Amino acid sequence: MAFGEFDLIQTYFTQRWHTRDDAEVGIGDDGAILTPAEGSQLIVATDTMVAGVHFDAQTPARAIGHKVAAVNLSDLAAMGAEPAWLSLALTLPQLDHDWLTHFSQGLREICEYYNCQLIGGDTTQGPLTVTVTAQGFVPQGQALRRDGAKPGDWIYVSGTLGDAGLALAAQQHRAHISDNHYHRVLERLYFPSPRVALGQSLREIASSAIDISDGLAADLGHILKASQVGARIDVDELPMSLALTESLTADEAIDYALSSGDDYELCFTVPESRRGVFDTLVARHSAKPTCIGRVTNEAGRLKLERDGETWQAPSTRLGYEHFS
Ligand code: ADP
Ligand code: MG
Numbered sequence: 181m182a183f184g185e186f187d188l189i190q191t192y193f194t195q196r197w198h199t200r201d202d203a204e205v206g207i208g209d210d211g212a213i214l215t216p217a218e219g220s221q222l223i224v225a226t227d228t229m230v231a232g233v234h235f236d237a238q239t240p241a242r243a244i245g246h247k248v249a250a251v252n253l254s255d256l257a258a259m260g261a262e263p264a265w266l267s268l269a270l271t272l273p274q275l276d277h278d279w280l281t282h283f284s285q286g287l288r289e290i291c292e293y294y295n296c297q298l299i300g301g302d303t304t305q306g307p308l309t310v311t312v313t314a315q316g317f318v319p320q321g322q323a324l325r326r327d328g329a330k331p332g333d334w335i336y337v338s339g340t341l342g343d344a345g346l347a348l349a350a351q352q353h354r355a356h357i358s359d360n361h362y363h364r365v366l367e368r369l370y371f372p373s374p375r376v377a378l379g380q381s382l383r384e385i386a387s388s389a390i391d392i393s394d395g396l397a398a399d400l401g402h403i404l405k406a407s408q409v410g411a412r413i414d415v416d417e418l419p420m421s422l423a424l425t426e427s428l429t430a431d432e433a434i435d436y437a438l439s440s441g442d443d444y445e446l447c448f449t450v451p452e453s454r455r456g457v458f459d460t461l462v463a464r465h466s467a468k469p470t471c472i473g474r475v476t477n478e479a480g481r482l483k484l485e486r487d488g489e490t491w492q493a494p495s496t497r498l499g500y501e502h503f504s
Pocket of ligand 2: 302
């Protein structure tokens, strides 16, 4: 008997997977039957990863499974949501049991870690493409949005910036780094940690939030545009790993921290009046947030400063269209 779509779902996406009480029916029927938590709003995000565009042939299947869920959970985190359910649309060029074993392992591990249930999907044949839709809850009216930043608010980012970009550059021989550093930054490129707990604890504290998928400058730019405000950033305050500072010149490191993507940290703004609560409740998180600047009233303008002077991006590198 041929190994069909049904066997594939049964073997790789059903057995030993994490379940939740609020999914009355998950995989197996024409649709899932779900009960959102009372008094909450549903937050829904979708992201696709295409072979040759978002990852290359050397990317381990386990990393693809982890990351396609992580990028969606990162969107939920940026909304302040508690993740609950994932759906998976999987397009495969052929039946590859080894690939499916590792891909499903990566996806299953992150589902379990964040108490998410895979509640359905679709399986088709074609060029390798993976799409996840994630759903989660926020208490009514408490979702974090991009459009709430006000002049005077403080700007924070979690964790460190530029690591995933450095890994990609090293992989493509655009940067030379030690094996030790490479090992660490590659982990960040392949297995990003969505800031799920931080996002939830920012409800009623942050005035705006976004996750950093395209680079700090670009993503903070979305907050500025949506909120019709500007920002002043002190580039000396940008949080960087040792891998970044020991592998690059100071200017290059700032450049990576500002403009390389795939870090999946959170960037958010906190009003002065919430700063005390923020410091006591949130600042102790593992991906400890760093204050990098302040919101201004110059709509759409991102000012980069160092020692109180305007910081000039090194002209040798591309990617500064972000700022012009
Ligand atoms: P239908 O043809 O009714 O859309 P399918 O035969 O495609 O149903 O899928 C059968 C069941 O398996 C459905 O519950 C669907 O959500 C689930 N499913 C299909 N593909 C996947 C997948 N890649 N991951 C998780 N669930 C899947
Ligand atoms: Mg189908």
